[in-house]
Amino acid sequence: MDVQLNDKLVIESISKGYKGNPAVLKDISFTVRDGEFLSLLGPSGCGKTTLLRILIGLLPADSGKISKDGRDITALPPDKRGMGIVFQNYALFENMTVRQNVEYALKLHKLPKAEVRERSEHMLEAVGLADQSRKYPRALSGGQQQRVAIARTLALNPDVVLFDEPMSALDVATRLSMRTELKQLQAKFGTTMLYVTHDQEEAFALSDRIMILDRGEISQLDTPERIASEPANEYVRSFVLDNLQAKVDSLARFIRRGGGAS
Amino acid sequence: MKRRTWTRAVIQVCVALFFLFCVILPILRMLARITPEGFRTMVSSPQFLPAVRHSVTTGLTATVLTLVLAFAAAWCLERVPIRGKAVFSTLFVLPMLIPSISHAFGLVTLFGANGFLTNLLGLRGSIYGFWGIVAGSVMYSFPVAFLMFAGILQYEDGTQYQAATVLGIPKLRQFTGITLPYMKKTLLSAFFAVFTMIVTDYGVPLTVGGKVRTLSTLMYTEAAAKTNYDGGSVIGAFLLLPAIVAFVIDLLNPERGQGAYVSDPVSPSGGAFAKVAAYAYSVCVGLAVLLPVGAFGLIMFERKYPVDPSFTMEHIRTSLNRGAGTYLLHSLLYALLAGVFGTLLAFVCAYLTARAKGAFSKGIHLISITSMSIPGLVLGLSYVIFFHSSPIYGTVLLIALANSMHFFASPYLMMYQTLGKVNPDLEDVGLTLGVGRLHVVKDVILPKVRFTMLEMFTYFFVNSMMTISAVSFLAPPSPKPVALMLSQFSDQLLTEQAAFVSLLILGVNLALKVVGNLLRRRARA
Numbered sequence: 138m139d140v141q142l143n144d145k146l147v148i149e150s151i152s153k154g155y156k157g158n159p160a161v162l163k164d165i166s167f168t169v170r171d172g173e174f175l176s177l178l179g180p181s182g183c184g185k186t187t188l189l190r191i192l193i194g195l196l197p198a199d200s201g202k203i204s205k206d207g208r209d210i211t212a213l214p215p216d217k218r219g220m221g222i223v224f225q226n227y228a229l230f231e232n233m234t235v236r237q238n239v240e241y242a243l244k245l246h247k248l249p250k251a252e253v254r255e256r257s258e259h260m261l262e263a264v265g266l267a268d269q270s271r272k273y274p275r276a277l278s279g280g281q282q283q284r285v286a287i288a289r290t291l292a293l294n295p296d297v298v299l300f301d302e303p304m305s306a307l308d309v310a311t312r313l314s315m316r317t318e319l320k321q322l323q324a325k326f327g328t329t330m331l332y333v334t335h336d337q338e339e340a341f342a343l344s345d346r347i348m349i350l351d352r353g354e355i356s357q358l359d360t361p362e363r364i365a366s367e368p369a370n371e372y373v374r375s376f377v378l379d380n381l382q383a384k385v386d387s388l389a390r391f392i393r394r395g396g397g398a399s
Numbered sequence: 400m401k402r403r404t405w406t407r408a409v410i411q412v413c414v415a416l417f418f419l420f421c422v423i424l425p426i427l428r429m430l431a432r433i434t435p436e437g438f439r440t441m442v443s444s445p446q447f448l449p450a451v452r453h454s455v456t457t458g459l460t461a462t463v464l465t466l467v468l469a470f471a472a473a474w475c476l477e478r479v480p481i482r483g484k485a486v487f488s489t490l491f492v493l494p495m496l497i498p499s500i501s502h503a504f505g506l507v508t509l510f511g512a513n514g515f516l517t518n519l520l521g522l523r524g525s526i527y528g529f530w531g532i533v534a535g536s537v538m539y540s541f542p543v544a545f546l547m548f549a550g551i552l553q554y555e556d557g558t559q560y561q562a563a564t565v566l567g568i569p570k571l572r573q574f575t576g577i578t579l580p581y582m583k584k585t586l587l588s589a590f591f592a593v594f595t596m597i598v599t600d601y602g603v604p605l606t607v608g609g610k611v612r613t614l615s616t617l618m619y620t621e622a623a624a625k626t627n628y629d630g631g632s633v634i635g636a637f638l639l640l641p642a643i644v645a646f647v648i649d650l651l652n653p654e655r656g657q658g659a660y661v662s663d664p665v666s667p668s669g670g671a672f673a674k675v676a677a678y679a680y681s682v683c684v685g686l687a688v689l690l691p692v693g694a695f696g697l698i699m700f701e702r703k704y705p706v707d708p709s710f711t712m713e714h715i716r717t718s719l720n721r722g723a724g725t726y727l728l729h730s731l732l733y734a735l736l737a738g739v740f741g742t743l744l745a746f747v748c749a750y751l752t753a754r755a756k757g758a759f760s761k762g763i764h765l766i767s768i769t770s771m772s773i774p775g776l777v778l779g780l781s782y783v784i785f786f787h788s789s790p791i792y793g794t795v796l797l798i799a800l801a802n803s804m805h806f807f808a809s810p811y812l813m814m815y816q817t818l819g820k821v822n823p824d825l826e827d828v829g830l831t832l833g834v835g836r837l838h839v840v841k842d843v844i845l846p847k848v849r850f851t852m853l854e855m856f857t858y859f860f861v862n863s864m865m866t867i868s869a870v871s872f873l874a875p876p877s878p879k880p881v882a883l884m885l886s887q888f889s890d891q892l893l894t895e896q897a898a899f900v901s902l903l904i905l906g907v908n909l910a911l912k913v914v915g916n917l918l919r920r921r922a923r924a
């Protein structure tokens with residue numbers, strides 16, 4: 138496979154099985170471009186989380202190779218990959234304030250005090266939490282907690298950030314605004330984002346490209362427009378487009394009712 | 400990544416070796432002492448079969464009584480809207496803070512030949528014997544069953560009762576049709592926990608058993624006092640039986656999700672009659688708890704109740720001359736050591752089994768919960784035999800170790816459950832941020848579970864202050880803990896001094912509980 142200039146991540150023939158579940162990922166290969174927003178869409182249990190954990194190094198693949206910027210990172214530990222991840226449940230440090238959450242890792246990395254403070258302030262500013270920095274996570278709304286998790290991850294300057302269903306715990310209105318913010322953050326920091334979701338409509342709204350995963354295999358990887366106009370197979374058509382139609386309908390109803398002002 | 404897996408493997412191997420050398424091998428070593436002749440000699444001795452019979456009959460009677468009384472008490476507090484629930488539930492667990500043998504002394508002070516109630520009510524007949532053992536056993540096992548029942552009653556879902564009431568199903572049918580099936584598993588666990596506890600305790604039968612000797616008293620007098628370790632090993636094997644049965648039953652009935660979120664708990668209900676009855680019952684139980692403690696407080700200051708009720712400090716002075724002060728210091732040291740070491744060990748084990756699952760996790764979990772069912776007397780005997788020629792024999796460390804092992808299971812389970820509820824991704828987030836597991840544990844997880852740690856420490860501490868079982872084999876030569884004075888007083892019928900020592904232990908334990916509660920309340924505020 139020749140490496141193109143704007144390829145950020147190159148994933149080659151990743152396979153993974155668990156005990157009692159031998160083929161969760163079957164020989165997966167794809168490329169993530171620099172600065173792109175790529176969504177991973179697929180039904181529950183198709184291996185999305187497994188793939189993310191392999192990419193960031195929390196889980197070893199059974200076989201295959203991962204390269205970043207042309208460098209083989211398959212055997213590197215998670216913190217040496219220049220990548221970050223945001224979990225579905227945020228996994229915030231509940232005994233620390235918002236600012237401490239962001240600064241904790243920076244401090245342990247022995248960054249100079251002034252720089253730690255500067256970075257955390259910059260990050261909290263970027264996610265709109267500058268005035269909440271002394272609060273504890275339990276005092277925040279779901280969307281705000283989500284932002285803390287994002288700020289904590291971005292503070293280490295990763296150039297690739299993985300999201301594992303980050304919006305699934307949020308209400309519809311918050312989701313809509315978080316989406317916009319996420320895109321703004323991406324534009325601001327130029328981060329490559331890999332975004333796992335259940336939500337077809339979210340994927341279509343956010344993504345430069347969408348990857349549809351079915352039982353450990355890639356069904357289609359393309360732009361939203363092309364997926365909509367030329368679904369690769371019957372599965373993509375029925376899973377993605379039908380559900381999307383239902384979503385669009387319900388969203389239309391939601392907006393007509395007054396858009397979550399309640 | 401390589402180095403991290405290494406650290407974990409090393410810790411796991413250390414823990415596994417620890418269990419091997421501090422539980423498995425000592426017990427096997429003790430069982431290996433049993434020879435066919437030794438077995439025959441012990442089993443055919445004239446005391447043996449009666450002792451088995453007495454253990455079974457007193458044990459069963461006391462267990463059934465405890466379960467019924469504790470269930471009624473838990474029901475009164477959880478299902479009937481009575482006043483003073485907080486006071487009653489504190490009172491009901493108070494007996495957990497004094498040694499079992501103190502309850503026997505309490506019976507003697509109240510119902511003995513010259514007991515308070517004997518004289519007051521003109522009672523006849525003797526407390527010593529079958530009913531003495533049963534009464535004493537009920538008194539100290541009551542709180543254990545009460546806590547189990549109160550816990551499970553709190554978590555029952557109320558909607559099914561609402562439905563049943565709408566359908567016009569009578570209250571009694573609701574009880575037999577809904578409540579009892581729901582509680583089956585807890586009833587069974589409570590039965591075995593209480594039965595094992597009663598049958599393996601020697602303090603009560605030694606003091607109020609009179610001529611009725613049980614397996615545990617036999618083990619104490621034969622093996623601990625007369626150092627007949629071969630005979631003791633045979634009895635020890637028998638005392639392990641209920642534990643093994645309980646363990647197998649537990650394995651066959653895997654835990655279902657308990658303490659799950661209940662959307663609609665049962666709200667207390669009941670008419671005026673139910674309220675009055677529940678209140679009266681609670682007051683009676685509360686009195687039964689307070690009476691012996693009150694009696695202790697009186698007789699330790701009276702020269703000789705009822706003959707000479709004049710005030711004296713003599714009993715206290717004599718106890719102190721006999722070394723109560725020094726022994727109390729020993730006990731505090733044991734309790735502190737077991738508290739610190741046991742809590743750390745239980746945390747490491749619970750962490751390994753709940754959050755860092757690996758090669759040994761299942762085994763460690765199994766041994767941890769099994770250790771609960773090893774009777775103290777058996778643990779003590781196996782420690783004497785196994786550690787006899789080791790350098791820690793006769794030191795403070797051996798008893799601290801025995802206590803840590805003996806009381807390991809409950810604190811371990813507390814932490815196991817708490818850790819299971821902590822966000823599972825914390826360590827992974829740490830790894831991706833370049834923050835190692837140890838840092839996450841120290842800076843995030845430990846602060847989160849600190850009150851469970853406190854509770855674990857308290858459990859080790861309080862039980863180390865009270866225990867007379869394993870230590871009766873280990874001290875001497877190890878420095879003597881204060882609770883062991885009670886076994887000695889039991890032989891010499893020194894009730895007044897026993898009262899003083901019991902209250903001493905109660906005082907220390909109560910103080911620790913109060914401090915713990917204050918800390919917790921301050922953190923909440």
Ligand SMILES: Nc1ncnc2c1ncn2[C@@H]1O[C@H](COP(=O)(O)OP(=O)(O)OP(=O)(O)O)[C@@H](O)[C@H]1O
Nearest residue numbers: 155156158161179180181182183184185186187188
């Ligand atoms: N630790 C594990 N051991 C065994 N099987 C596992 C393990 N983790 C995941 N699996 C299985 O692998 C498959 C893929 O799991 P994965 O979590 O990657 O799915 P997912 O696409 O993220 O699903 P969801 O949308 O529900 O989060 C599932 O069938 C799951 O049961």
Ligand SMILES: [Mg+2]
Nearest residue numbers: 185186187301
């Ligand atoms: Mg998932």
